Amino acid sequence: MFAPVGRWFAERVPIGGQQLLELTNEPVPNHLKRWWWCLGGTPAYLFVVQILTGILLAFYYEPAPQTAYDSVRYITEEASFGWFLRGLHKWAATLMVAAVVLHQMRVYFTGAYRKPREINWMIGMCLLVCTLLVGFTGYSLVYEQLSFWGATVGANIADNVPVLGPFAKRMLLAGDVYNDRTLSRFFILHAAILPVAMLVLIGLHLTLIRLQGVTEFQFADEDRTKPRFFNFFPDHLLSELTIGLVLMIVLSVLATVLPASMGPRADPFTTPEVIKPEWFFYVAFRWLKLFSGTFAVLSMGLIVFLMFLWPFIDARMRKHRPSEASVWIGIVATLTIIALTVWEAAVAH
Numbered sequence: 001m002f003a004p005v006g007r008w009f010a011e012r013v014p015i016g017g018q019q020l021l022e023l024t025n026e027p028v029p030n031h032l033k034r035w036w037w038c039l040g041g042t043p044a045y046l047f048v049v050q051i052l053t054g055i056l057l058a059f060y061y062e063p064a065p066q067t068a069y070d071s072v073r074y075i076t077e078e079a080s081f082g083w084f085l086r087g088l089h090k091w092a093a094t095l096m097v098a099a100v101v102l103h104q105m106r107v108y109f110t111g112a113y114r115k116p117r118e119i120n121w122m123i124g125m126c127l128l129v130c131t132l133l134v135g136f137t138g139y140s141l142v143y144e145q146l147s148f149w150g151a152t153v154g155a156n157i158a159d160n161v162p163v164l165g166p167f168a169k170r171m172l173l174a175g176d177v178y179n180d181r182t183l184s185r186f187f188i189l190h191a192a193i194l195p196v197a198m199l200v201l202i203g204l205h206l207t208l209i210r211l212q213g214v215t216e217f218q219f220a221d222e223d224r225t226k227p228r229f230f231n232f233f234p235d236h237l238l239s240e241l242t243i244g245l246v247l248m249i250v251l252s253v254l255a256t257v258l259p260a261s262m263g264p265r266a267d268p269f270t271t272p273e274v275i276k277p278e279w280f281f282y283v284a285f286r287w288l289k290l291f292s293g294t295f296a297v298l299s300m301g302l303i304v305f306l307m308f309l310w311p312f313i314d315a316r317m318r319k320h321r322p323s324e325a326s327v328w329i330g331i332v333a334t335l336t337i338i339a340l341t342v343w344e345a346a347v348a349h
Helices: 001-013 017-026 041-058 068-077 082-110 118-140 145-159 165-173 181-212 232-257 279-290 294-309 310-320 324-345
Strands: 025-029 229-233
Touching: 041 082, 041 181, 041 232, 068 082, 082 181, 082 279, 118 145, 118 181, 118 279, 118 294, 118 310, 145 165, 145 229, 165 181, 165 279, 229 310, 279 294, 279 324, 294 310, 310 324
Parallel strands: none
Antiparallel strands: 025 229
């Protein structure tokens, strides 16, 4: 029964099963059997969840100041399983930010950004920035009091950047101030431009991994007599599917136990006493409170710029003085980020 169908496809797609297996079955280093060493698959899975739930939410969402809040309220309180889909979308975004940050940290502390993988490190940094921007624009779409003023503050922060700042603010708000076109601008960024950019970056990221291979690590407790690699299919694929199943269970529990809620409707004429960003912007918010606006923005921009160029900075440091100075710099930076985040989280909001 299926033989004619198989012959029809074989004539038009001249790739046999064995050829396909050889094409996709790249040997995978043994250290990737440990979940925390292959964190790249976790944000990729969460990104797929984001896209699927985002499409379903977009059927009901109306990106305009007069309708946005009520459409989100309808999703949360009236649409069938709308509260659950919104909860999945929210928690997948939260875990995705955490997973991308942890993945970049793992790459940094293991030196996996070094030659010849400098370009892939910079692509990973672009993905991190896009992930944060997706979180920022998504937070702003609800049109709650805090999200409205958070978007306003974010645009004003961009305005402090010399030369390009005013232009960036106008592009973000679709004008000099928050207006009737701002939400549609955020929606296009959140639902179209940023996801497409991330898909392109992920494609480039995976292509380079496929061409260069995965950085191989060996540990002292490994049995050196056993093979150093295992097959991607079915071994590694089954591991990734298991991780995906666990993540789906975790997301379902979080969406049920801690569902996405609704704050007060945005009021452009009443500034809240305290403006609270999403947790992944706590460090930036605390930094802005510690220093003046222009210096804080420029210093944060410089830090991000140095992170993009870190493979080359590290290569120069190792050339003049071979050491693991990058590890100590990373430890100090990580502890600083944690301290600033906890400090901001501890402040009453």
